[in-house]
Amino acid sequence: MNLSNNTILITGGGSGIGLALAKEFILLNNRVIICGRNLEKLKNAKQKFPSIEIIQCDVSDENSVETLVQEIQEKYPNLNFLINNAGIMKMWNIQHETTNTQEQKAEILINFFGTVQLTQSLIPHLLKQKNSTILNVSSALAFVPMSATPIYNATKAALHSYSISIRQQLQNTNIKVVELMPAAIETDMAIEMEKSLGIENNSPKMTPKKLAMLTLKGLKNDIFEIRPGMANTLYIVHRMFPSLAEKMIANQSKKMLLRL
Numbered sequence: 001m002n003l004s005n006n007t008i009l010i011t012g013g014g015s016g017i018g019l020a021l022a023k024e025f026i027l028l029n030n031r032v033i034i035c036g037r038n039l040e041k042l043k044n045a046k047q048k049f050p051s052i053e054i055i056q057c058d059v060s061d062e063n064s065v066e067t068l069v070q071e072i073q074e075k076y077p078n079l080n081f082l083i084n085n086a087g088i089m090k091m092w093n094i095q096h097e098t099t100n101t102q103e104q105k106a107e108i109l110i111n112f113f114g115t116v117q118l119t120q121s122l123i124p125h126l127l128k129q130k131n132s133t134i135l136n137v138s139s140a141l142a143f144v145p146m147s148a149t150p151i152y153n154a155t156k157a158a159l160h161s162y163s164i165s166i167r168q169q170l171q172n173t174n175i176k177v178v179e180l181m182p183a184a185i186e187t188d189m190a191i192e193m194e195k196s197l198g199i200e201n202n203s204p205k206m207t208p209k210k211l212a213m214l215t216l217k218g219l220k221n222d223i224f225e226i227r228p229g230m231a232n233t234l235y236i237v238h239r240m241f242p243s244l245a246e247k248m249i250a251n252q253s254k255k256m257l258l259r260l
């Protein structure tokens with residue numbers, strides 16, 4: 001795909017992977033709009049990159065997504081690239097009586113249904129453009145789950161399956177569907193989780209910048225499933241020796257479960 005002159009919406013673009021992608025796309029002369037719940041986070045991003053445009057939105061709230069879609073259609077008629085990146089990751093010990101099913105539901109809405117609603121609502125708009133792309137950010141945990149984060153893994157597996165289905169449905173259209181499946185990345189999500197358990201550096205992590213560069217390379221080369229670094233290693237091991245891949249992740253998860 002052409003990496004310049006696109007109009008791009010990045011959900012969860014105020015930090016981490018989303019912000020790293022936003023930065024690289026700005027440098028390549030794209031118009032970039034980011035959204036997220038926390039307005040301060042979005043304003044900080046705009047301070048760093050003044051050309052970035054910000055919209056407050058909670059992808060787990062149907063009304064908020066409807067308002068976002070309306071604003072996009074009115075203000076950004078050339079939008080041709082949707083990056084579904086917003087997400088949260090929570091650890092759950094399902095044997096604890098305090099396990100909160102409302103919070104588990106929220107995790108599903110943010111990580112999966114938010115993407116489904118936003119994508120579905122923007123398809124008519126994307127179909128009108130000359131070339132469009134949908135990039136869904138799932139995870140290597142979509143194919144090998146980490147037991148400490150059962151809901152997260154399931155949402156990413158759902159997103160993986162959804163990405164394959166919509167790619168097939170849209171194959172004869174102007175819309176390309178790409179999936180980015182990172183392994184551990186050095187962002188608030190991964191760092192805060194390890195910190196909360198007192199197990200900093202539980203796993204080696206790629207920087208968001210490196211991930212963004214590899215994502216751009218994958219997009220440029222029309223790779224439809226981008227698995228950077230360890231994610232691809234895990235994918236190959238999983239294809240050849242599924243139980244070995246499960247063991248690799250289970251070892252990382254063990255320390256977490258002991259602390260939950």
Ligand SMILES: NC(=O)c1ccc[n+]([C@@H]2O[C@H](COP(=O)([O-])OP(=O)(O)OC[C@H]3O[C@@H](n4cnc5c(N)ncnc54)[C@H](OP(=O)(O)O)[C@@H]3O)[C@@H](O)[C@H]2O)c1
Nearest residue numbers: 012015016017036037038058059086087139184185187189
């Ligand atoms: N870091 C990793 O190791 C890793 C590995 C594989 C995949 N991923 C995936 O990469 C994506 C980005 O994560 P990250 O690592 O960059 O973590 P991050 O820095 O915590 O970024 C997540 C972003 O999502 C936004 N967000 C969360 N809930 C939202 C909601 N309801 N509506 C709109 N925005 C929401 C957050 O902003 P607000 O809080 O302001 O809403 C935040 O900017 C996620 O989908 C994650 O699952 C991460």
